[in-house]
Amino acid sequence: MVHLNLRHSTRSIYLGLACVSLTLHLLLALFCLSVLQSACVLPTSSSSSVPRIDPVSHASSSSSSAASNKQANSRQHGDGHKPSVESSRSKLEELFRHPLYNLPRPKLQEDDWLLRLKTDAEAEETEQQSASEEEGYDKVTWTRDEETHPPWLRFHLGISRWELYDRKDLNLAQLTHYLATQRILGAVQKKGGTQLKLLVSFPNYGQALLKPMRQSRDAETDVNLFYFSDFERHNAEIAAFHLDRVLGFNRIPPVVGRLINVTTQIREVTTDERLSRTFFTSPAGNVCFYGKCEYYCSVEHPVCGRPHALEVSLATMLPDLSLAPRRSWRSPWRRSYSRTKLAHWEKDAAYCDTVKETPPYNRGTRLVDLIDMAVLDFLMSNMDRHHYETFEEFGNETFLLHLDNGRAFGRHSQDEPSILAPLVQCCRIRRSTLLRLRLLSRPDFRLSDVMRESLAQDPLSAVAPLLSEPHLSALDRRLATVLAAVQSCQDRNEDVVYNDLDEHDDQQLGENP
Numbered sequence: 001m002v003h004l005n006l007r008h009s010t011r012s013i014y015l016g017l018a019c020v021s022l023t024l025h026l027l028l029a030l031f032c033l034s035v036l037q038s039a040c041v042l043p044t045s046s047s048s049s050v051p052r053i054d055p056v057s058h059a060s061s062s063s064s065s066a067a068s069n070k071q072a073n074s075r076q077h078g079d080g081h082k083p084s085v086e087s088s089r090s091k092l093e094e095l096f097r098h099p100l101y102n103l104p105r106p107k108l109q110e111d112d113w114l115l116r117l118k119t120d121a122e123a124e125e126t127e128q129q130s131a132s133e134e135e136g137y138d139k140v141t142w143t144r145d146e147e148t149h150p151p152w153l154r155f156h157l158g159i160s161r162w163e164l165y166d167r168k169d170l171n172l173a174q175l176t177h178y179l180a181t182q183r184i185l186g187a188v189q190k191k192g193g194t195q196l197k198l199l200v201s202f203p204n205y206g207q208a209l210l211k212p213m214r215q216s217r218d219a220e221t222d223v224n225l226f227y228f229s230d231f232e233r234h235n236a237e238i239a240a241f242h243l244d245r246v247l248g249f250n251r252i253p254p255v256v257g258r259l260i261n262v263t264t265q266i267r268e269v270t271t272d273e274r275l276s277r278t279f280f281t282s283p284a285g286n287v288c289f290y291g292k293c294e295y296y297c298s299v300e301h302p303v304c305g306r307p308h309a310l311e312v313s314l315a316t317m318l319p320d321l322s323l324a325p326r327r328s329w330r331s332p333w334r335r336s337y338s339r340t341k342l343a344h345w346e347k348d349a350a351y352c353d354t355v356k357e358t359p360p361y362n363r364g365t366r367l368v369d370l371i372d373m374a375v376l377d378f379l380m381s382n383m384d385r386h387h388y389e390t391f392e393e394f395g396n397e398t399f400l401l402h403l404d405n406g407r408a409f410g411r412h413s414q415d416e417p418s419i420l421a422p423l424v425q426c427c428r429i430r431r432s433t434l435l436r437l438r439l440l441s442r443p444d445f446r447l448s449d450v451m452r453e454s455l456a457q458d459p460l461s462a463v464a465p466l467l468s469e470p471h472l473s474a475l476d477r478r479l480a481t482v483l484a485a486v487q488s489c490q491d492r493n494e495d496v497v498y499n500d501l502d503e504h505d506d507q508q509l510g511e512n513p
């Protein structure tokens, strides 16, 4: 009996051991699988210097961008939850596939391009003049063949009367990659404007406007600071470019983030004496500088590396003013820039009636263009749009450049209704804009989700998300406000929607009539 019992218990021990070993093997297999998977995926995202602003139509790259987007989604939602199948699908790619983002473009005539290539005869003439080589710069071997052009030149040659770039142009990804990785040959202070910014140069003659990180990503602008005293933010410049693209405007020059070395990539390469003189080592041992400008260029407001590493935004430079002059327009809804005075539009509810009759707002699309800009600015809470620019070449029939967005995304806990004044006072909006805004308010294309995904393509998102979650949710909240403002206009007025899409019916655009 004892013997039998003993045999019985030995068998149970064996059985137990077998179970334990099976479980351990299963766990080991699961662990191996997850390690293998991350080993396959991680390098894609950690090659962080490669920005992926892949146009969705590019079949070969879209799969890799989908992979990185998925990863970005799970990384940024990194609060312990596993992303659901739903949220791991690329909403951004779906958005850009939507008919509203693929409207047939008017056929461009020769005078709808900002620049044109010289004829062979003209080119020969200048070739002799530009034969001299500058130190550090590549030898110029560009011909009329597009293949030979550097990305920044292709960007310049792609500027048209109606937009700064074509979102589907494969050159965009190359351009941002170029800005994020090319050797920095020189850096000088850029004149114009009030805060410190640098003009950096690359070996094949490309240039970018650099704005440095000055405060932590999550810092909210002090409520007691006037908007005109606010610091500029490098991540605002980056996020504004993404937001403008997500809205389908394409009116901001491509901006990319980059982690640079203040010492080797600014201090050692600058030929700018005035800038050079402002470098110092802080008590914490970080390399800092402050430059010379009207605001915040003092030893009390230094830009500092850690000890050398500094986050910056790099905006593609527009063609030189000598090639493509621009006109600067004072915004009719400009703020007073005084601590006590109100601007005209703040005191007169019928202000828009006057603007509507004043050239150039009395013709064409200028007024609805301005309202597009107000929508963009309200979403990112940019109060600093005192001026806007257009290319002189195109006269009044052209898009508005949305330059200088450094003061956007300052506060997420508060909205600024006055930025929407042009929309609220004029009760007018482009139909294509309205339909896109409605699309972005739907859960399957939610603005905060597509923005999170779009920003994850920027190299600096590897350091930290470019917009914190509160800033992303503020976008959804503000979008609802814009749509409510349009609705309230429609309740009171007939002629709210400016139909820029008349040949398309609602169904084609995925709209429920």
Ligand SMILES: Nc1ncnc2c1ncn2[C@@H]1O[C@H](COP(=O)(O)OP(=O)(O)OP(=O)(O)O)[C@@H](O)[C@H]1O
Residues within 6 Å of the ligand: 191, 192, 193, 194, 195, 196, 197, 209, 232, 253, 315, 316, 317, 318, 384, 403, 404, 405, 406
């Ligand atoms: N990508 C660009 N390419 C070429 N020129 C640019 C670009 N971005 C800005 N600029 C020019 O540089 C000027 C100064 O830039 P920006 O407005 O960003 O600086 P700022 O210090 O913020 O100016 P402000 O204090 O007037 O707001 C602009 O008025 C514009 O004409």
Ligand SMILES: [Mn+2]
Residues within 6 Å of the ligand: 193, 232, 384, 404, 405, 406, 407
């Ligand atoms: Mn500014």
